[in-house]
Every structure is written in structure tokens, then in C-alpha cells.
Amino acid sequence: MKIQHPISNPGAALLALGCTLASANALALDPTLTNPAISAVVDGYYQSSDRPMSERTEGFGLGETELALSANIDDMFYGKVTAVLESSDGESEINLEEAFIQTLAMPAGLSLRAGRFMSDIGYLNNQHLHTDAFTDRPVAYRALLGGHYFDDGVRLDYLAPTDIYWSLGAEAFKGDSMHAEDETGSREFSNLGVFTAYSKFGGDIGDAGSWMAGLSYLRNQNGRFMPHEEEAGAEEAGHGHSASYTGENTYAADFVYKWAPQGNYKYRHLTLSGEYFRVTGLLSDEAPAAGAKRRQDYHQAWYLSGVYQMSPNWSAGLRYGELDAQALEADEMQSQKLRETELSLGWHQSHFSTVRLQYTHQQGANFDGITDDNILTLQYVMSLGAHGAHQF
Amino acid sequence: MLCLWGLTVRINSKLAKFAAVGLTLAYTGLAHAELNVFACEPEYAALTKALAPGASVYAATTAMQDPHQVQARPSLIAKMRRADLVVCAGAELEVGWLPMLQMKSANAKVRSTEEGLFFAADQVDPLDKLAQVDRSMGDVHAQGNPHLHFDPQRLLKIAQALSAKMTALDPDGAAGYQAALADFSQRWLAAVPVWQAKAAGLTGKKVIAYHTSFRYLFNWLGMEQVADLEPKPGLPPTSGHLASLLKRAGEGDVLAIIVASYQDRRGADWLGERAHLPVVMLPMSVGGNDQSRDLFGLYDSVLALLNGVK
Numbered sequence: 270m271k272i273q274h275p276i277s278n279p280g281a282a283l284l285a286l287g288c289t290l291a292s293a294n295a296l297a298l299d300p301t302l303t304n305p306a307i308s309a310v311v312d313g314y315y316q317s318s319d320r321p322m323s324e325r326t327e328g329f330g331l332g333e334t335e336l337a338l339s340a341n342i343d344d345m346f347y348g349k350v351t352a353v354l355e356s357s358d359g360e361s362e363i364n365l366e367e368a369f370i371q372t373l374a375m376p377a378g379l380s381l382r383a384g385r386f387m388s389d390i391g392y393l394n395n396q397h398l399h400t401d402a403f404t405d406r407p408v409a410y411r412a413l414l415g416g417h418y419f420d421d422g423v424r425l426d427y428l429a430p431t432d433i434y435w436s437l438g439a440e441a442f443k444g445d446s447m448h449a450e451d452e453t454g455s456r457e458f459s460n461l462g463v464f465t466a467y468s469k470f471g472g473d474i475g476d477a478g479s480w481m482a483g484l485s486y487l488r489n490q491n492g493r494f495m496p497h498e499e500e501a502g503a504e505e506a507g508h509g510h511s512a513s514y515t516g517e518n519t520y521a522a523d524f525v526y527k528w529a530p531q532g533n534y535k536y537r538h539l540t541l542s543g544e545y546f547r548v549t550g551l552l553s554d555e556a557p558a559a560g561a562k563r564r565q566d567y568h569q570a571w572y573l574s575g576v577y578q579m580s581p582n583w584s585a586g587l588r589y590g591e592l593d594a595q596a597l598e599a600d601e602m603q604s605q606k607l608r609e610t611e612l613s614l615g616w617h618q619s620h621f622s623t624v625r626l627q628y629t630h631q632q633g634a635n636f637d638g639i640t641d642d643n644i645l646t647l648q649y650v651m652s653l654g655a656h657g658a659h660q661f
Numbered sequence: 662m663l664c665l666w667g668l669t670v671r672i673n674s675k676l677a678k679f680a681a682v683g684l685t686l687a688y689t690g691l692a693h694a695e696l697n698v699f700a701c702e703p704e705y706a707a708l709t710k711a712l713a714p715g716a717s718v719y720a721a722t723t724a725m726q727d728p729h730q731v732q733a734r735p736s737l738i739a740k741m742r743r744a745d746l747v748v749c750a751g752a753e754l755e756v757g758w759l760p761m762l763q764m765k766s767a768n769a770k771v772r773s774t775e776e777g778l779f780f781a782a783d784q785v786d787p788l789d790k791l792a793q794v795d796r797s798m799g800d801v802h803a804q805g806n807p808h809l810h811f812d813p814q815r816l817l818k819i820a821q822a823l824s825a826k827m828t829a830l831d832p833d834g835a836a837g838y839q840a841a842l843a844d845f846s847q848r849w850l851a852a853v854p855v856w857q858a859k860a861a862g863l864t865g866k867k868v869i870a871y872h873t874s875f876r877y878l879f880n881w882l883g884m885e886q887v888a889d890l891e892p893k894p895g896l897p898p899t900s901g902h903l904a905s906l907l908k909r910a911g912e913g914d915v916l917a918i919i920v921a922s923y924q925d926r927r928g929a930d931w932l933g934e935r936a937h938l939p940v941v942m943l944p945m946s947v948g949g950n951d952q953s954r955d956l957f958g959l960y961d962s963v964l965a966l967l968n969g970v971k
Contacts, residue, residue, distance in 0.1 A: 344773065374769035376727065378742055406895060428742050428767050434735030471735025476723055479734040533726035533923050534899075581897045619896065657759035661734045 277290035300601040305340035308654035310399040317645040378428040387419040389486035392523035407590040409570030415510040434471035449494040458491040476532040485521040495553040514594045517550025545571040546629040584615040606634040622651040701749035704810040707947040724949030733761035741766035751780025754807035784822040785815040811878035870919040898928035910936035922949035
């Protein structure tokens with residue numbers, strides 16, 4: 270799915286992009302085609318050791334450096350392009366994370382999106398990484414959705430004309446990043462691989478509180494693992510944007526609750542959120558290992574997170590997440606477990622700059638040799654250019 | 662409280678019917694489909710209510726909430742989905758949330774100012790427009806100060822334009838909108854000289870205030886904001902900055918320290934205690950205190966509070 274262009278001279282490319290930024294009016298008023306909203310996110314970190322299924326590695330590194338351009342194309346279409354520069358193992362790549370158009374004027378609360386975009390399943394998935402309160406996505410996302418699931422496809426969304434917020438949506442995607450592990454590289458995957466359906470509800474509780482809850486389903490045609498006859502090795506915890514653990518059906522439930530005194534977000538606010546994922550249909554029926562002893566034929570992951578903005582300058586977050594996944598080892602499904610407890614402290618000079626210190630405690634069982642790890646991460650995330658309006 | 666009008670109408674449609682009977686007595690001839698109006702701030706909810714008494718009006722924020730920092734929350738998306746008209750201050754005040762609501766609400770009617778979108782700042786000439794804006798200046802608006810509703814002249818112009826907008830969207834209600842505008846204008850024009858007479862003693866008075874929230878009020882009354890509790894627009898008061906304000910207050914010519922109903926008064930209290938200056942919390946909008954039930958009550962209350970410190 271990724272279009273990767275290893276660039277021979279990433280410095281020059283960045284410089285060119287930087288010049289584009291500087292020449293445009295950074296605080297574009299009403300974005301138009303001649304004056305689109307342009308923004309960039311810079312993200313850098315130091316981490317004390319590696320984390321599984323994460324793009325952040327030990328030592329100094331850059332997270333996703335993001336450049337985004339968006340505008341209304343005309344009275345019917347809105348367009349957005351987000352390029353992400355990533356560097357890992359000394360190589361820089363430009364990936365397109367978003368390149369989509371969306372309708373603005375369809376009747377009856379309908380809207381259509383096409384191109385490459387982030388799926389609307391779950392709560393966190395359609396949020397940009399730089400708005401997160403932690404340095405990495407919860408283990409549920411890293412293991413089951415490759416961090417965040419974006420892909421090439423289409424979406425139809427319907428917003429009901431009800432007093433309570435109620436939306437329904439369906440998506441179809443190519444699904445390359447959701448392929449099951451292919452040991453021999455000879456498997457023919459369907460190129461219309463992923464279908465999703467979701468529904469979200471939301472409302473207010475008085476002036477101070479607001480909530481949203483969602484249910485999602487993801488069908489992955491290429492999600493069943495088809496073991497090779499001779500050697501059926503354990504699944505490798507992969508890097509990049511590909512899901513490490515796949516299956517045919519993913520069921521997800523999510524909620525978020527936000528609170529601010531009298532609903533005033535200027536000084537203090539609290540965000541509580543949680544999601545639960547269950548992935549079933551792990552093995553192909555035709556697979557020789559189908560008869561293998563299956564103690565548990567599903568992956569399961571969840572997290573709970575609380576983030577308190579205690580003043581305009583300081584925020585603190587606590588998150589706990591678990592992954593209980595299955596991997597085929599010697600014709601037998603073996604359970605792999607990872608538990609993460611994370612504590613983050615953020616300092617914000619303004620809405621646009623964050624310096625974050627995070628402590629992560631990982632406990633693993635049969636998981637890449639992780640038993641009891643402590644990780645410290647120091648990160649900055651800053652955005653420049655146009656004010657982006659954030660999602661709830 | 663006005664900010665709850667929309668809610669009341671929604672939850673208690675029976676109650677609303679009783680209320681509607683009262684309104685129908687005052688404004689007969691409004692028996693047609695009423696506009697569904699989404700107001701970004703309570704001052705524009707109050708103005709819309711005065712200009713379209715039969716309309717269903719929902720205020721997205723209260724006077725206790727900073728309109729710069731609002732969550733594009735699900736309830737607002739649902740409200741905007743069904744709106745015929747969206748009324749906001751404009752001048753980029755809502756830039757952090759309105760575009761997201763428009764995108765998510767998938768309501769073509771309220772996308773463009775040519776149709777059901779109305780920006781108050783487009784109708785008048787805002788103060789403090791800036792040719793060049795840079796993030797290092799803090800949260801400033803290139804299109805000028807958007808807290809327009811404390812200028813009675815500008816507000817009347819906005820009222821006229823809003824009435825015309827509602828007439829254009831709902832021609833059947835034209836007679837009703839005209840009658841309501843005439844009634845509002847008459848009461849407003851009668852009230853302004855009374856307010857000015859009440860505020861005569863405030864002319865030339867100097868204050869320290871939080872943000873440029875009351876820029877238009879001070880401009881109208883001939884008062885002067887000699888210092889800002891914020892070191893830069895949008896940034897909270899720092900101890901170093903407060904120390905410099907204490908020095909400024911020491912010159913002895915400052916009447917009071919002014920904060921708005923959604924602003925933290927701790928910095929103001931710290932300064933007030935040390936400089937022996939009164940701290941006055943003014944309602945930022947309708948619903949900001951018990952007296953501010955509508956725009957008239959808001960002006961009355963603000964002037965009474967300011968006169969109280971003399």
C-alpha cells in the first residue's frame with residue numbers, strides 16, 4: 270500500500286518543502302486553492318530502548334514529520350494531501366498518508382470520501398498521531414492496525430437528522446497493509462481486501478461533559494493466516510504500517526468522554542477514552558494447520574486512557590493497555606501477551622508546541638523476550654502553519 | 662439562561678408550545694416553518710432570538726466558555742446538521758472548531774455566506790485589523806478583534822444584516838422579521854443614550870484587563886486598557902508579566918482590573934491584592950451573570966458593575 274520513494278537527498282527535498290511553506294502565507298485566512306491551508310508537524314524524540322511494533326527505536330530519532338495541504342476545491346469538493354517523512358535505519362522515505370477528496374454538498378446528510386485516508390473505525394484511528402497524548406499508539410493499534418489504518422478506498426457516511434449525534438458509515442479499501450503473514454510470498458491476495466462498517470453516537474451531559482461511543486466491524490478478506498506446509502514459523506512482529514496480527518473479522522467498541530469545568534476548555538479539561546478489539550478467523554480452513562490444537566481462536570486487545578490538562582501549560586496522562594494475540598508455533602497456536610502501563614507528562618508553551626516525557630512499563634509473556642521492561646521517552650511535537658481544527 | 666433556550670425547546674416541546682402561544686400573541690402572522698438557527702456564541706443567539714422570536718435557536722457556547730477553544734463535539738455536529746442558518750462572530754474567532762463542524766455536519770445549506778452562514782464581522786469594520794500576523798504574536802486575528810457585541814452601533818448594523826439574511830432565507834417570514842427588527846432597533850436606539858449617560862463618569866478611566874475581550878466596550882465608553890493580564894494574546898498570565906503589571910499599577914491611575922466571565926481570575930486577584938485595586942468580573946455575554954438575560958440586560962449589568970467601582 271505504501272508508495273515509497275527512498276530519496277537520494279532527503280535534505281534537499283525537505284529544503285524544497287520548507288521553501289514552499291515559507292512562500293505561502295502560513296496563517297491562511299479562508300483556505301482557497303490559491304491560498305490553501307498549509308501545515309507541518311515536526312516530531313523528534315529520545316527513547317531509552319526499543320518498543321515492539323513501534324516506529325520509534327532506541328536512541329535519538331524522528332517521528333513522523335508531516336506536511337499537509339488542504340482546501341476547498343470548489344463548492345462541492347474538499348481536498349487534502351498529507352505527506353509523511355519517515356526515517357528508519359538511516360533511510361528516509363516519503364509516504365503519502367492522506368490524499369483524498371470529500372464531498373461537501375451532498376443532500377440528506379450524506380458525504381463521500383475517496384482516495385487515501387484514515388479509516389473511521391474505532392476512536393483513535395481517524396485522529397492524527399500528533400494530537401495523541403502519548404508518544405505511541407496503544408498496543409491494540411500497533412498490533413492490529415499497524416499503528417493507524419489508512420488505505421486507498423472509498424467511504425460513504427450518513428449523519429442522521431437526530432438530536433443525538435448518530436452517524437453510520439461504510440468503507441471499502443485495498444487492504445494491502447492488512448495482509449496476513451505470507452511466508453512464501455506466493456499467496457494471491459484479493460486487491461479489494463477490507464470492508465468496514467461503523468456507527469457512532471454522541472451527545473452532551475450538561476454544559477460540562479460530552480461523550481461519543483462507537484461500534485465498528487472490519488472484514489479483512491486477506492486476514493486469515495495460511496501456514497506453509499514445511500515450516501510454520503512464528504509470526505514476526507513487524508515494523509512499518511502493517512498490522513502484525515491479522516484475522517478475518519475485527520469487532521471494535523470505543524468510547525470517549527470529555528469534561529471541562531462549565532465546558533470551558535481554556536484552562537482545564539479531562540479526556541477519558543477506551544477501546545476494545547476482538548479479531549476472529551485467524552487461520553485458513555484449507556491450511557494444514559487447521560487441525561492444530563486451538564486453545565483460543567482470536568486476538569483480543571484493549572486500552573483505557575485518562576488525560577488531564579491541568580493548566581494551559583501542563584497535562585498528564587495515564588494509560589493501560591493489553592494485547593492477547595495468537596501466533597502459530599510448531600503447528601500450535603501459542604498465546605502472546607503484552608501489557609503496557611504508561612504515564613506521560615506534557616508541557617505546552619502554546620497549543621502548537623508540546624514537550625513530553627513518558628514512562629512505559631511493559632510486561633510480556635512469550636512476547637519477543639519481553640518480560641519486564643521500563644522505557645523512557647522524551648519527545649517534542651510541534652505544529653507550524655495553519656491552525657487545524659481538531660476532531661472531538 | 663439564554664444558552665439553554667435551544668435545549669428547552671428540544672427537550673420540552675410541550676413547554677415550548679406554551680411559550681409559543683405567548684410569542685404568537687406578541688407577533689401574530691408567524692404561522693410558517695420557523696428557521697432552525699445555530700449560533701456560535703450566546704450574544705448571537707440572543708440577537709437572533711430578538712430578531713426572529715419564533716425561530717428555534719441553539720447556542721453552541723455559553724458566556725462561561727472561551728469561544729476560541731471549543732471542542733467540535735458530537736452534539737454540535739448534530740445541531741449543525743439540522744440548521745438552516747449558522748450565526749457566528751467570524752474574523753477567525755471560531756477557526757479552531759467551526760470548519761470541523763461544517764465538514765462533519767454534511768449540511769450544504771450552511772457552508773457558504775452566500776447561503777445559510779452569517780459572520781457578524783463581515784457586516785462591520787472590526788477594530789485592530791493586522792496586515793501581518795505571526796504565531797509569535799500569540800492568538801491574534803488578522804481580520805480584527807472579533808468580540809464585536811459591546812459596540813452598540815456595530816451591533817445594530819449586525820442586527821440589520823442578520824434580519825436581511827433571515828428574510829432572504831425565509832421570505833415568507835419577511836413581515837415578522839421586519840416587525841421584530843423595527844421593535845429591536847427602536848428599543849436599542851432608546852437604550853443607547855441612557856447607557857451613555859450612565860457611563861459618563863467612566864470616560865477617560867484606565868483599566869488593566871484580560872485579553873482584548875472588551876476592546877469595543879472601552880472604545881465606545883472612551884475608557885483605556887493600559888495593560889493586558891496576558892503577556893501575549895491567548896497565553897496565560899505569567900509571574901514575570903504580573904510583576905511588570907504591578908509596577909504599572911503603581912503609577913496610581915488605574916481604576917480596576919477587568920476579567921471576563923470565562924477567564925481565570927487568579928492572576929487578576931493576585932495583582933488586585935498587591936496593587937490595592939478592585940477586580941471586576943464582567944459577563945462576557947448573555948448568560949454571564951443573572952442580570953444578563955438578554956443583550957439589554959448584558960449592557961445594563963456591565964455598566965452597573967463598572968459604575969460600582971468608582
